[in-house]
Amino acid sequence: MSLASNIQELYSQKLLELLTQIGQIANKQGLKAYVVGGFVRDLLLEKANFDIDIMVEGDALPFATAVGQELNAECKLVERFHTAHIYYQNLVIDFSSARKEYYPRPGALPEVSFSTMQDDLFRRDFTINAMALSISPDKAFELIDLFNGEQDLNSGIIKILHARSFLDDPTRLYRALRFADRFNFIIEPKTEMQFEKALKLSYPSSLSTKRIAAEIDKCFQEKRPLALLTKYQNTGLLTYYHKSFVEYARPDFKFSLVPATSTRLRSKFPEISESAVFWSLLLSNIPLEEAKPLLNNSGLSHAVSSQVLNAIGEWQNLLSKLIIANNKIDIYNSMKNSCPESLALLYLKNKNKDVENKLTLYINELAVIKPSITGKDLIEIGIEPGPQIREIFDKIIEKKLEGSELNRKDELDLARTISNI
Numbered sequence: 001m002s003l004a005s006n007i008q009e010l011y012s013q014k015l016l017e018l019l020t021q022i023g024q025i026a027n028k029q030g031l032k033a034y035v036v037g038g039f040v041r042d043l044l045l046e047k048a049n050f051d052i053d054i055m056v057e058g059d060a061l062p063f064a065t066a067v068g069q070e071l072n073a074e075c076k077l078v079e080r081f082h083t084a085h086i087y088y089q090n091l092v093i094d095f096s097s098a099r100k101e102y103y104p105r106p107g108a109l110p111e112v113s114f115s116t117m118q119d120d121l122f123r124r125d126f127t128i129n130a131m132a133l134s135i136s137p138d139k140a141f142e143l144i145d146l147f148n149g150e151q152d153l154n155s156g157i158i159k160i161l162h163a164r165s166f167l168d169d170p171t172r173l174y175r176a177l178r179f180a181d182r183f184n185f186i187i188e189p190k191t192e193m194q195f196e197k198a199l200k201l202s203y204p205s206s207l208s209t210k211r212i213a214a215e216i217d218k219c220f221q222e223k224r225p226l227a228l229l230t231k232y233q234n235t236g237l238l239t240y241y242h243k244s245f246v247e248y249a250r251p252d253f254k255f256s257l258v259p260a261t262s263t264r265l266r267s268k269f270p271e272i273s274e275s276a277v278f279w280s281l282l283l284s285n286i287p288l289e290e291a292k293p294l295l296n297n298s299g300l301s302h303a304v305s306s307q308v309l310n311a312i313g314e315w316q317n318l319l320s321k322l323i324i325a326n327n328k329i330d331i332y333n334s335m336k337n338s339c340p341e342s343l344a345l346l347y348l349k350n351k352n353k354d355v356e357n358k359l360t361l362y363i364n365e366l367a368v369i370k371p372s373i374t375g376k377d378l379i380e381i382g383i384e385p386g387p388q389i390r391e392i393f394d395k396i397i398e399k400k401l402e403g404s405e406l407n408r409k410d411e412l413d414l415a416r417t418i419s420n421i
């Protein structure tokens with residue numbers, strides 16, 4: 001049965017044509033091509049998923065290059081993993097060769113060799129993620145379901161494909177809980193037994209901090225991060241990230257407030273990163289001297305790492321300053337150089353009502369107070385570039401904080417008075 005009409009209805013005729021075209025290019029090269037993974041699972045669940053993974057039986061690199069040329073789209077080859085990405089309109093389409101995996105030791109990244117579609121599906125994590133959609137012209141949009149993934153999807157079951165699955169790749173323990181939580185599925189009894197065995201034999205201890213952190217990061221992108229984090233904690237899976245997250249300890253309920261807090265701050269600080277706020281909250285529960293090296297080993301982007309570092313390094317200091325601040329100028333000066341993630345973390349960690357009021361005042365009112373004039377305006381009226389410009393701006397802000405309503409002219413007059421011109 002063809003799933004072409006499902007794609008057309010859920011996405012568009014355009015996407016259907018694009019996949020058809022990719023299948024035809026493969027055919028011209030004598031290759032068979034498939035869409036695999038989450039896209040196929042979500043298509044059957046009638047949920048749109050724009051992560052399109054194409055697998056070919058053969059070499060994906062010349063194939064992706066040809067697709068890039070025909071679509072006139074940028075094609076990036078990742079020789080190391082033998083994969084490619086095509087950037088086409090607002091889509092990123094990933095290409096890989098059908099492969100077999102061999103795990104030299106548990107938890108390590110696998111050694112891979114080219115193989116068949118069947119082998120490629122068999123190396124995958126769960127039956128619901130191991131289906132393929134053929135896009136070759138002779139079998140266009142036919143579902144290939146070798147392990148009854150569709151049935152498990154309909155019954156709400158997470159099931160591994162073979163008994164070694166969790167040993168080969170213990171990140172699948174985290175993934176099993178994540179998919180079960182996302183779709184409200186249950187873990188099938190035999191898989192559950194292997195899951196328990198994996199925990200008992202500490203399989204995740206073979207994983208690097210970076211790989212565990214990648215799973216935690218995905219958890220933060222789910223709809224109910226706290227619920228999932230609680231499962232990671234209850235099963236002991238979080239202990240492998242850091243020993244302080246002991247089994248059955250209750251995770252900080254404030255994780256459930258991170259999205260709303262970030263959204264609230266975003267209206268004043270558009271650059272705030274929700275992911276950095278999540279990581280800051282997680283790492284703020286660990287002593288700073290241990291949190292720093294852990295963060296460095298977590299493989300987060302440079303931007304997120306430095307936001308987290310700022311936030312976990314400064315929130316307590318900001319808290320002390322806010323406790324003693326007793327006017328708008330003090331509040332402004334204590335907070336003005338802090339990054340939005342620090343404000344968010346402070347907001348989440350703080351338990352003091354007075355501090356909360358001061359923080360809210362800063363975020364809603366004070367943070368946006370700025371001079372209307374610019375450095376260029378000051379230079380134009382004859383002020384030398386240099387530290388005096390900062391001094392003038394600080395004075396203007398101070399006056400505004402005191403309640404003066406200054407317009408551009410008032411600000412320029414004040415600048416003249418300060419600099420005696």
Ligand code: CTP
Nearest residue numbers: 037038039051123124125126129130169171172
């Ligand atoms: N996969 C796997 N084992 C892993 C990770 C991935 O077998 N440890 C396979 C699965 O077939 C999965 C596909 O690679 O469907 C793509 O992985 P990923 O993008 O991580 O997950 P998705 O299934 O697309 O899920 P999500 O919706 O969370 O992106």
